[in-house]
Amino acid sequence: MYQRSNPPAFSAKDSAIHLLSRRDHGEFELAQKLKLKGYSEDEIAQSIAFCIEHRYLDDLRYAKSQVRQHVYKGHGARRIYQELKQKRVAEHTIEIALEEEGTDWFELAKSTAEKKFKGKKAQDQKEYAKQVRFLQYRGFDFEQIQYALEEL
Template sequence: MYNRSAPPSFSAKDSAIHLLSRRDHGEFELAQKLKIKGYSDDEITHAIAFCLEHRYLDDLRYAKSQVRQHVYKGHGARRISQELKQKRVSEQIIEIALEEEGTDWFELAKETAEKKFKGKKAQDQKEYAKQVRFLQYRGFSFEQIQYALEEQ
C-alpha cells in the first residue's frame, strides 16, 4: 500500500535529513513520511535513531513550533493538544510545550473573537451559540469563551 514500485534513490537517513532541513517534524510524522517513500522499518528505525542522536529530530522543539503556529492562527490549547496527539507527540511533551509558550489563553480567545466578530455582541441566543461554537472549534475552554464574549 505505501511502498512505491521503484526503490528509493537516497538512503533513509539522507531522506530524513532532507525532510528535517525544510521544517521540524515529530518522530511519528517523520517515520510515516519515510514509510511512504518506501523505506523498510529497519531503515526508518536507524534513520530516526541517527537524527535523534544528532539532535536533528526533537519532539519538544517540534511541539513548540506547532504551538507557536497554532497560537498565531488563534487556536486554543485544546485544539493544539488534540492535533499534536494525532501526530503522536507524548502528553508530557505537549504540556511542556504549551506551558513554555506562555500564552494567555483568555486573551487569545478574546482577540480571536474580536477578529472574527469585529467586537459586536451577539444580538440573540442563536447568534451567541454560533459564537460559542466557533470558539469551541478553535479549541478554547468554556471559561475562556465566556471571558472572550462578555468582554466584547
C-alpha cells in the same frame, strides 16, 4: 498504505535529513514519510535514532513550533493538543510545549473573538450560541469563551 516498488535513490538517513532541512517534523510524521518512500522499518528506525542523536529531530522543538503556529492562527490549547495527539506526539511533550509557550489563553480567546465578530456582542441567544461554537471549534474551553464574549 501506498509503497513504492522500486528502491529509493537515497539512504533513509539522507532522506530524513533532507525532510528535516525543510521544516521540523515529529518522530511519527517523519517515520510515516520515510515509510511512504519505501524504506524498511529497520532503516527508518536507524535513521530516526541518528537524527535524534544529532538533535536534527526533537519532538519538543517540533511541538513548540506547532504551538506557536496555532497560537498565531488564534487556536486554543484544546485544539492544539488534539492536533499534536493526532501526530502522535507524547502527552507529556505536548503539556511542556503548551506550558513553555506561556500563552494567555483568555486573552487569545478574546482577541480571536474580537477579530471574528468585529467587537460586536451577540444580539440574541442564537447568535451567542454561534459565537460559542466558533470559539469551541477553535479550541477554547468554556471559561475562556465566557471571558472573551463578555469582553466584547
